[in-house]
Amino acid sequence: MTNKRIGTAKPRLHGRNAKIEEVMTGATVYNVPFPQELGTLKEMSPIVIRHPYSVEYLHSYGQDSPFFAGIANGRLLGTRCGRCRYTYATPRLHCANCGGETDWTELPREGRVHTFTTCYYGSEEFLKETPFHLILVEFDGVDTLFLARLIGVEGPEEIRIGMKVKSKFRRNSQLKPTDVYFVPS
Amino acid sequence: MVSGGVSKFAKARPDATFQKMVKEAFDYALGDVPRLKPDTIDGSVGSYFSDHFTRQLMAGIMATDYLGLCPKPNKRIEGGGATGGLCFQSAWESVASGRMNCCVAFGFETMSRVQTWKGNEFIAQASDMNFDYPVGGFYSGYYAMMVNRHIHEFGTTVEQMAMVSVKNHRNACFNPYAQKQKRLTVREVRNSEMVAYPLTLLDICVMSDGAAVCILADEKTAFRLTDKPVRITGVGTGTDMMRMADRPHGKVILAPNEKESDYRNVKYPGVHSFRAGRSAGLQAYKMAGIKDPLKEIDFIELHDAYTSSEIQTYEDLALCRYGEGGKFVEQGHPFMPRIDYGLKLKKKGTIPVNPSGGLIACGHPVGATGLMQAVFSFWQIQGSIRKHFGSGELQLKKANRGLIHSHAGTGTYVTVSILEKGW
Numbered sequence: 076m077t078n079k080r081i082g083t084a085k086p087r088l089h090g091r092n093a094k095i096e097e098v099m100t101g102a103t104v105y106n107v108p109f110p111q112e113l114g115t116l117k118e119m120s121p122i123v124i125r126h127p128y129s130v131e132y133l134h135s136y137g138q139d140s141p142f143f144a145g146i147a148n149g150r151l152l153g154t155r156c157g158r159c160r161y162t163y164a165t166p167r168l169h170c171a172n173c174g175g176e177t178d179w180t181e182l183p184r185e186g187r188v189h190t191f192t193t194c195y196y197g198s199e200e201f202l203k204e205t206p207f208h209l210i211l212v213e214f215d216g217v218d219t220l221f222l223a224r225l226i227g228v229e230g231p232e233e234i235r236i237g238m239k240v241k242s243k244f245r246r247n248s249q250l251k252p253t254d255v256y257f258v259p260s
Numbered sequence: 261m262v263s264g265g266v267s268k269f270a271k272a273r274p275d276a277t278f279q280k281m282v283k284e285a286f287d288y289a290l291g292d293v294p295r296l297k298p299d300t301i302d303g304s305v306g307s308y309f310s311d312h313f314t315r316q317l318m319a320g321i322m323a324t325d326y327l328g329l330c331p332k333p334n335k336r337i338e339g340g341g342a343t344g345g346l347c348f349q350s351a352w353e354s355v356a357s358g359r360m361n362c363c364v365a366f367g368f369e370t371m372s373r374v375q376t377w378k379g380n381e382f383i384a385q386a387s388d389m390n391f392d393y394p395v396g397g398f399y400s401g402y403y404a405m406m407v408n409r410h411i412h413e414f415g416t417t418v419e420q421m422a423m424v425s426v427k428n429h430r431n432a433c434f435n436p437y438a439q440k441q442k443r444l445t446v447r448e449v450r451n452s453e454m455v456a457y458p459l460t461l462l463d464i465c466v467m468s469d470g471a472a473v474c475i476l477a478d479e480k481t482a483f484r485l486t487d488k489p490v491r492i493t494g495v496g497t498g499t500d501m502m503r504m505a506d507r508p509h510g511k512v513i514l515a516p517n518e519k520e521s522d523y524r525n526v527k528y529p530g531v532h533s534f535r536a537g538r539s540a541g542l543q544a545y546k547m548a549g550i551k552d553p554l555k556e557i558d559f560i561e562l563h564d565a566y567t568s569s570e571i572q573t574y575e576d577l578a579l580c581r582y583g584e585g586g587k588f589v590e591q592g593h594p595f596m597p598r599i600d601y602g603l604k605l606k607k608k609g610t611i612p613v614n615p616s617g618g619l620i621a622c623g624h625p626v627g628a629t630g631l632m633q634a635v636f637s638f639w640q641i642q643g644s645i646r647k648h649f650g651s652g653e654l655q656l657k658k659a660n661r662g663l664i665h666s667h668a669g670t671g672t673y674v675t676v677s678i679l680e681k682g683w
Contacts, residue, residue, distance in 0.1 A: 136390055165391050165505045165506060171506065190412070190531055192401050194404075194455075196400070196456070198384045199377040201398065209395065209401050211505055220505035222391065222395050224395060236408070252394050
């Protein structure tokens, strides 16, 4: 958590519900008032200190890594169970149906919106990107769905369940699942 | 169950650490059964959801030692939003297995220590970190996608969802433990800020600081401690795949009062229904001998993190058929019979759901929530709502059997427990 990112929340309340933006910065205090009588200590206000912490974490995609190599190269990969043929749009190396090992397979370029939403708020990490559109994509011949961003529409009124969408890829891969995104086709 | 206690849920409790909040709930529970002495307690289970919110690993033992329950057994139970429900069932297991005669279940969460949007980030980390979180991890967004599919499949309306919000906020006006007490209209719910289409600010529960405690005992110990113990007659726990995208599109798991021909065109659970909730409900019904839940259960406290998920849960719990949840609330079935909501309801009060105000109005300090539901239900069955709430508006005339329902993720862990008059 960096200082810059603190207070990215933009309260969008209007009229009498409007509120000033809350930030987590505060005054630095060196002298803390202290009473003469210890008996009054239980009445004192709580002391709250600011405590930023950050972590460098080495996140391994493990057996899902080929998916990320795929999207970095403009190819969207799912997996298919060698035993029961169940096909996963969001890949997994082992089939949840039968326990068999799956094989990598390329998904169709075009799919349909299974469901959608438009997020006007979000987790702190994505707040600056709001509003954004999330869709679950269904593909012909594939048993499960794929979560992605939809771009190229203004608001939820322009999205409908069943509409055709087409995958596109970032040219400069971030090695995140958002390297692939969808647009209306 | 012989006693319970709840700290007043609040947006922020900077005056207390988690240990102190648990102590408040624990002392309240002890105060309600004066015959219970500390040496009767054989051990405890503790629940809190997120180490990020607590910023203290092994917080469970710190609450245990604060309560003076060392060196007796304790362990932490965690399962997302269902953490409290799982903790309740773990305490039940401790007693039912014979390992303990008397077990304390405590739960807490301190969510005010970070800003709301950081809190949402912590919560969203309870979704797949490879494929879901990085796309725009936000639980309200996930639930919005689920209800948009529910609307598509079954014609559920946003006004029906808003009625859940009106109901739960109104019920909470008579519950002094609730964080939000409001008289709302359907229009106000719809006109509040859009968070994730179609969910508005008033369709969604709030973060909270709070703690809750339940004390469970075997039958012999229970009757020694209180004249009015509540019997736990059924427990069920269901699970589903973490990623919504992975959920199957198969056949409905049928409740005893349903048949296959009811669901010719339903692909189940898809993303519109909670298979874990259905599974947990059916296990609990079987154990408690319930065939027709609508007729055989008097009230329900369920996990309404979203108005939409309350509607979806009516269906999972077989209070109505899949697809009829919206109409179920529109007709008035889950409302309290004697409270005025400013709505025209044809069949008001068939089976009151969330008489306490639920998560939407009481708040959702995750690790405490499932236990809070147990405490409110315990008081409801004992007929002691007036004593504990200071007013009897929410006391149901007939409250012999209640159901509590705790729910995690996008329906990944769900617990259902049946509580009944035990005397």
